[in-house]
Amino acid sequence: MTPAGRLTGFALLTAAIAAITLWGTRESLRSRESPQDVGLRWLKDEYHLDDTTFQRVSTLHREYFQQCDKMCRQIVAADRPLLWRARHQMRKADEIDAQLVKGQAICADCEKAATEHLRQVAALMPPDQGKRFLEDILPSLQQQRREHDRRVSSSIRR
Known part of the structure; x- marks a missing residue:
């Protein structure tokens, strides 16, 4: 290998080691907050909650x-007929209906x-922020329910 090739190889190896070291350092210093903590921090910042209200x-x-x-x-423990495999298809219709009602x-x-x-949560906030909070969040909850119902309906038709 020529001296220029060795120098290029050394530079690439050094760059790779530096990149791995940088990534490892950033990962070890990154916050390990739970999703709930991240959500609470967002809630405090977005709706300008004072410390007492935030607590x-x-x-x-x-x-x-x-x-x-x-x-x-x-929910995980529920016996959901729509997820049953073919070997469970021998169950009676009224049993399936009862399980569907229970799951719903x-x-x-x-x-x-x-x-x-x-x-x-909204009741703990200043009235204008609580109203905005509900206007922001409740439609998302309702959309999640519609998506869930759509997926269940889709599974029934298969």
Whole structure:
């Protein structure tokens, strides 16, 4: 290999090592915040919450997410006929209907709890910010429900 080739190879190797070191350093220094913490920080900044209000919202949020985690476990544990494999197709129609109703009830309870939580958060905010918060967030919750219903409906037709 020529001296110019060796020098080029050394420069490329040095650049690669520098890039890997930079990436490793940035990753090790990056914040490891939970999605809930990121969301709370955004909420505080977006709706200009003072520290007292923010602490109350944070407490309410933690309590809600304990409830939400419980409901998520119920959803995961639910016997959902639309996800059954062919070997379960021998079940009776009334059993399938009962499971569908039960699953829909769990989802409805989850949506109701989420809506109530959002209203409680808005009530802690100054009135104009609380109103804006609900106008910003509730349509997203409703859109998620419509998307869920569309996916379920699509699964039924298959």
